[in-house]
Amino acid sequence: MIDRLSKSRSSARKINKIIPTPVADDGLDGKSNPFFDLDQNGAVMAYYIWIDGTGENMRGKTRTLQRKPTSVNELPEWNYDGSSTGQSTGENSDVLLRPVAFYRDPFRRGDNILVMCETLCPDGSPHPTNHRFGCKEKMDKAYAHRPWFGIEQEYTMLDCNGKHPYGWPENGYPGPQGPYYCGVGANRVHGRSIVEAHYRACMYAGIKIAGSNAEVMPSQWEYQVGPCEGVEMGDMLWVSRWILCRVAEEFNVVISFDPKPIKGDWNGAGLHTNISTEAMRHPGGLAVIQDAMSRFEKMHIEHIQAYDPNGGEDNKRRLTGAHETASIHEFSYGVANRGASVRIPRQVEKDGFGYFEDRRPASNADPYAVTGRIIQTMILENTEVIKARCKETQTSDISDNIESPLSPTDLDLKIENKEDILV
Numbered sequence: 001m002i003d004r005l006s007k008s009r010s011s012a013r014k015i016n017k018i019i020p021t022p023v024a025d026d027g028l029d030g031k032s033n034p035f036f037d038l039d040q041n042g043a044v045m046a047y048y049i050w051i052d053g054t055g056e057n058m059r060g061k062t063r064t065l066q067r068k069p070t071s072v073n074e075l076p077e078w079n080y081d082g083s084s085t086g087q088s089t090g091e092n093s094d095v096l097l098r099p100v101a102f103y104r105d106p107f108r109r110g111d112n113i114l115v116m117c118e119t120l121c122p123d124g125s126p127h128p129t130n131h132r133f134g135c136k137e138k139m140d141k142a143y144a145h146r147p148w149f150g151i152e153q154e155y156t157m158l159d160c161n162g163k164h165p166y167g168w169p170e171n172g173y174p175g176p177q178g179p180y181y182c183g184v185g186a187n188r189v190h191g192r193s194i195v196e197a198h199y200r201a202c203m204y205a206g207i208k209i210a211g212s213n214a215e216v217m218p219s220q221w222e223y224q225v226g227p228c229e230g231v232e233m234g235d236m237l238w239v240s241r242w243i244l245c246r247v248a249e250e251f252n253v254v255i256s257f258d259p260k261p262i263k264g265d266w267n268g269a270g271l272h273t274n275i276s277t278e279a280m281r282h283p284g285g286l287a288v289i290q291d292a293m294s295r296f297e298k299m300h301i302e303h304i305q306a307y308d309p310n311g312g313e314d315n316k317r318r319l320t321g322a323h324e325t326a327s328i329h330e331f332s333y334g335v336a337n338r339g340a341s342v343r344i345p346r347q348v349e350k351d352g353f354g355y356f357e358d359r360r361p362a363s364n365a366d367p368y369a370v371t372g373r374i375i376q377t378m379i380l381e382n383t384e385v386i387k388a389r390c391k392e393t394q395t396s397d398i399s400d401n402i403e404s405p406l407s408p409t410d411l412d413l414k415i416e417n418k419e420d421i422l423v
Contacts (some may be wrong), residue, residue, distance in 0.1 A: 006108075029300035036108075044068050045112040047105060048078055048097055049242050050119055053086025053129055055309030056257060056364040058242050068111040075099035075115060087129055095127060096120035101235040106201035107246060114205060114242070116235050132234060141231035142379045145277040148355075149371055150210065150226030150235040154363045155244065155268035156261045157191045157219045162254040165219040166190050166260065169316065177267065180218045190219045191253065198223065198240075198247045207240045215265040216324075226274070234368040259308065259362035260317035268318035268325065269363035274369055276355035277379070286354030289344060291376045292356070293333045296342065299377045300331040306373040308362035315362045326359065 044065040052059050061080065069075055082088030082095035097117040105112040119127040126133035139147065155167035167190025168174055179188050195212055202209040202223075212223040223244075225237050241257070248255045260268040279288045295305065308314040312328070319328035326332050326341040333342035333356075335349045341360050348354030361370045 003166075018075040038044045040110065042067065045108055046075065046102070046115050047108075047113070047237065048099070048115045048117050050080070050097055050239065051129065051366070053082075055129060055131075055366055058238065058245070059085055060242065064268070069102065069113070072099050074100055075102065078117075082119075087127060092122070094122055096122065096124070100132065101232075101239070103207065103239055106204040106243065106350070114239055117240050131366050131368035131372065132231065135234060135368040136231045137144070137373045137394075138372045142375045143230070145275045145279070145379055146229065147371075147375055147379070148227045148229055148276050148281075150224060150274040150355075151233060152224050152239055152270070152272040152274070153237065153241070153257075154220060154222045154271070156256045156258065156269060157194065157221070157248065158254040158256050158261075160252045160254060164254070166253055169218050174218045178215050180214060180220075181216045182213050186222055187420060188218070188253055189214050191221065191251075194248050194251050194253060195221055195223075197250075198244045198419070201243050201247055202240050205239065205243060207236050207243070209240065213221055215269075217262065220261075220267070220269060231368070231371075233371050236364070238365040257364040259314050259364060263317075270318070270325075270359060271361040271363050271365045271367070271370065273358045273367075273374070274355050275358065275374055280355060281353060286344075286348060286351075289348070289354075289356050293342060295377050295381070296333075296358075297331040299353060299381075300341070303358075303360060303373055303377070304328060306365075306369045307360050308365050314364060315360070318362060319360065328360075337399050369401070 003336040020201070022258075044067065045062050046065050046069075047060050047062050049058055049060040059080070063076075063078060065075075072338065077099070079094045080097060081093045081423070083093040085095070087095050096119065098120055099115045100118050101116045102113045103116075105114050118132045119130045136271040158164060159166055164170075183189050192214075195214075196306050199209060199212055208225055208228055210224040210226055212221065214220075215222050223240070225240055226233060228236055243253045257269065259270065276285075278287070279285055304312040304315060304319075316328055319325045321327040321339070324338045326339060331342075332340045333344065334340040335344045336346045337343055338359070341358070343357045343359055345354065345357070358370075
């Protein structure tokens with residue numbers, strides 16, 4: 001990232017000219033690859049995706065399937081060299097891959113698929129870097145509450161060298177923040193073609209992408225995924241990240257999920273997480289949200305530790321109390337307050353029910369760790385409190401089953417207007 005020595009953007013203080021890394025010419029001169037339309041003789045290419053030892057980078061490789069799968073249970077387990085991904089030693093390098101979800105491949109198309117996997121140790125136990133396993137356990141226990149999530153993924157586009165913001169002047173800085181958020185025009189927006197391509201690719205894949213917009217810092221964007229229920233939130237967000245990086249690869253652009261990519265007077269990047277439970281979505285739900293706030297305050301440190309892959313160190317650069325963030329050192333919440341740890345939308349206060357937005361997670365956070373921590377604090381550690389509140393709000397169909405959650409086949413709740421959760 002650019003190391004800014006001061007906040008000044010005067011012409012007297014300019015960064016050195018960045019010379020992009022040369023890019024290999026593929027020899028096609030912009031033409032489509034003539035081999036991509038070859039018949040696959042009924043076979044399917046399955047691209048297995050997993051999270052490596054950094055907790056934020058993704059890896060992947062392809063295997064051939066003899067037929068198109070109709071269920072994730074039909075996908076074979078696989079393995080990879082964990083010593084090359086920071087997840088094992090060379091003497092015992094195998095890490096297992098277990099498919100958990102699959103999506104249509106927007107790049108290879110046809111019957112080809114993208115496969116989201118969780119990582120396992122050779123004995124079949126979850127790998128220490130596998131946060132999905134614990135997240136799913138928590139979501140299963142909290143199933144009766146029907147937790148919904150919508151996540152806002154912010155990111156920054158960089159030149160092919162991965163250091164200089166895409167579209168920024170080679171010497172100096174763009175004008176101060178203000179005109180870029182949701183802007184239009186070549187002097188305000190950079191990389192829209194990538195954003196549009198990513199949006200379409202997610203829709204093709206079956207990702208529940210809900211929207212996108214240019215952000216406050218130039219070359220910074222956001223897209224939203226959801227509403228999703230339970231562990232599906234993490235599955236879809238990780239695959240949407242992979243699709244974004246893969247689309248940008250076609251444009252010779254690098255995607256950064258760093259929560260504070262540029263030092264100084266520039267906004268950071270977050271993973272704002274919108275949450276509701278069945279009780280919160282009904283009349284009286286605002287009181288349930290307010291109950292949750294008291295529990296969030298008590299567990300603030302634990303949340304901060306789970307809200308970036310480095311135990312809160314990445315978020316220290318972002319959660320300063322400035323640039324639409326709260327201080328990392330204390331918990332706060334407020335109605336329509338984007339400078340608080342948690343924002344309760346104005347409409348929710350007016351209606352008396354709805355959802356809330358946790359603004360603390362960093363843009364590079366693991367959504368499995370984030371949503372799992374939220375459920376643990378909000379539900380699993382406080383079942384008796386929530387049970388009492390559910391009875392007060394007359395949602396007895398949920399409260400009666402808190403200690404022994406019903407299975408999906410036993411619980412048939414009529415859910416309407418799921419899209420009303422704003423993401």
